[in-house]
Amino acid sequence: MPVITEIEDLKRMFRRRTPKMFYDYCESGSWTEQTFRENSTDFDLIRLRQRVAVDMDDRSTASTMIGQDVTMPVALAPVGSTGMMHADGEILAAKAAEKFGVPFTLSTMSICSVEDVARHTTKPFWFQLYVMRDEEFVASMIQRAKDAGCSAMVLTLDLQILGQRHKDLKNGLTVPLRPSPRTALDLATKWGWGLGMMQTHRRQFGNIVGHAKGVSDLSSLSSWANEQFDPRLDWEKVKKIKEMWGGPLILKGILDAEDARRSLDVGADAIVVSNHGGRQLDGALSSIRVLPEIVEAVGDQVEIHLDSGIRSGQDVLKALAMGAKGTYIGRAFVYGLGAMGEKGVTRALEVIHKELDISMALCGVKRVEDLSRDILLIDQDFHRFRRNM
Numbered sequence: 001m002p003v004i005t006e007i008e009d010l011k012r013m014f015r016r017r018t019p020k021m022f023y024d025y026c027e028s029g030s031w032t033e034q035t036f037r038e039n040s041t042d043f044d045l046i047r048l049r050q051r052v053a054v055d056m057d058d059r060s061t062a063s064t065m066i067g068q069d070v071t072m073p074v075a076l077a078p079v080g081s082t083g084m085m086h087a088d089g090e091i092l093a094a095k096a097a098e099k100f101g102v103p104f105t106l107s108t109m110s111i112c113s114v115e116d117v118a119r120h121t122t123k124p125f126w127f128q129l130y131v132m133r134d135e136e137f138v139a140s141m142i143q144r145a146k147d148a149g150c151s152a153m154v155l156t157l158d159l160q161i162l163g164q165r166h167k168d169l170k171n172g173l174t175v176p177l178r179p180s181p182r183t184a185l186d187l188a189t190k191w192g193w194g195l196g197m198m199q200t201h202r203r204q205f206g207n208i209v210g211h212a213k214g215v216s217d218l219s220s221l222s223s224w225a226n227e228q229f230d231p232r233l234d235w236e237k238v239k240k241i242k243e244m245w246g247g248p249l250i251l252k253g254i255l256d257a258e259d260a261r262r263s264l265d266v267g268a269d270a271i272v273v274s275n276h277g278g279r280q281l282d283g284a285l286s287s288i289r290v291l292p293e294i295v296e297a298v299g300d301q302v303e304i305h306l307d308s309g310i311r312s313g314q315d316v317l318k319a320l321a322m323g324a325k326g327t328y329i330g331r332a333f334v335y336g337l338g339a340m341g342e343k344g345v346t347r348a349l350e351v352i353h354k355e356l357d358i359s360m361a362l363c364g365v366k367r368v369e370d371l372s373r374d375i376l377l378i379d380q381d382f383h384r385f386r387r388n389m
């Protein structure tokens, strides 16, 4: 077993063990992948101020996200088809998050259903909703999330229309799968993955098949999935969903100060500064570059979270110091899951926790709530892009 000291180690293992079509599905962005790349590289434009001779005994990374206690402010982001990266993936990731003391967010497009994840966990998790054209399905999904005891709803706003990832089309990653002979051969040679998939009954979208009208099998799911993301989603609908849900609402996919202000009008409890991990609008700014503008616009009125590009505890530290109250990791936990199942997700969280703890201490800060821009050194290039007024 290789020694795992960083997220990159888990990524290498994930790549070896997972069929190429699922690795590519995870590890790509839309179109030219500029935004996907810059989500990570823009963190390099921020450096940390080293401080010395500060008593670092008795320090802690504990904090809260929407009022819930967390071991560190790093939640697991909603990732569709997690259960294809590793058999029973959502259940395993939810268990790892629960034991670690961080929130797990279940995607609408998960393989394990919301009821199934609830049965295998003991604490409430968060549910991510995609707004579909089928209003009955949306209403029943909200009710099912309530019945399963979910403690927050993450409503994703940046996927009314699907961005295109070239590799998915080339690999035949469609519903149902249409693998090329080469891809099929690759699937057959990832025997550990294959064995897991053979041993589980969870192989299709658990929240949808048997629940959405007319979707009983893979081929009916195909036509449903292709036409269901609702392009008519607007702020009025967001308001309605907030009323239907009635609990804490987190709006995900905010990348503009004007949209952040609109989020206040609909009563969001938190917003996630996110570009969907570079999978939607290629050419959009990285989340970390947009964060200061959004903090300035609404930071004193709503809790701000950030995702996209986080691969280390240092990245988390930079986002928190810049004004985010919480962060999410998407790919970083999926690497761990694909590499080693539940243990791998735990390992990913441990790596990030250790990096956050030590880096925060070396910056001379003992508590998350004491973090501020004071610990950051920012490259002039970071503020290079401005709106053309």
Ligand SMILES: Cc1cc2nc3c(=O)[nH]c(=O)nc-3n(C[C@H](O)[C@H](O)[C@H](O)COP(=O)(O)O)c2cc1C
Pocket (backbone or CB within 6 Å): 025, 026, 027, 039, 077, 078, 079, 080, 081, 107, 108, 109, 128, 156, 252, 274, 275, 276, 277, 278, 279, 307, 308, 309, 310, 328, 329, 330, 331, 332
């Ligand atoms: C494979 C994959 C599937 C995703 N599926 C969803 C999803 O179903 N719902 C959603 O709101 N976001 C989804 N996202 C976006 C993540 O929630 C998150 O915004 C993104 O992964 C953050 O970037 P990072 O992967 O660089 O951490 C997905 C991301 C990936 C990589």
